[in-house]
Amino acid sequence: MISISESAQSHFAKLLADQAEKTNIRVFVVNPGTSQAECGVSYCPEDAVEASDIRLPFNGFDAVVDSESAPFLEQAEIDFVTDKMGTQLTLKAPNAKARKLSDDASLQERVQHMLETEVNPQLANHGGQVSLVEITAEGLAVLQFGGGCNGCSMIDVTLKEGIEKEMIAKFEEISGVVDITDHNPGEHSYY
Secondary structure, eight states: OEEEOHHHHHHHHHHHHTSOTTOEEEEEEESTTSTTOEEEEEEEOGGGOOTTOEEEEETTEEEEEOTTTGGGGTTEEEEEEEETTEEEEEEEOTTSSSOOOOTTOOHHHHHHHHIIIIIHHHHHTTTEEEEEEEEOTTSEEEEEEEETTTTOTTHHHIIIIIIIHHHHHHOTTOOEEEEOOOOSSSTTOOO
């Protein structure tokens, strides 16, 4: 699941030598599967390990991962690099923002994945996001916008010229998109 370079393992072993006995590291994702996902590493005392946690053995310590973060840490890499700026620990988790789809993923999962990985990163530049509410029997993807998209005057262009065209081209089962967001100004609006 996670590969930790030899230099990073040595770095962790040195740090853990100053901690209580049986302290390991915890690797986690905050807001997994969203455009705001962030990965982190922290100390993990033995009494903080949950029964549902996954333990990955390394040289002199375990990397502990909670079950919610696990699918988002597939193919993650931790390294300890030295360059002209000094030394730093790097954590790359290509699946943190959206879990890797299985080969037999449902249409709903594939459409949500497309929104999370392709559409929401673009909308995030304007403080917005979109999520899939449902796919109707007629093949309409029902969407809900939030954040900076709520009340935006360009929402129709974004919906029809952007998202709908991409979605229809990518999924033959989708015939169109419908926005159920209340875009009238009010308390719910994002400013």
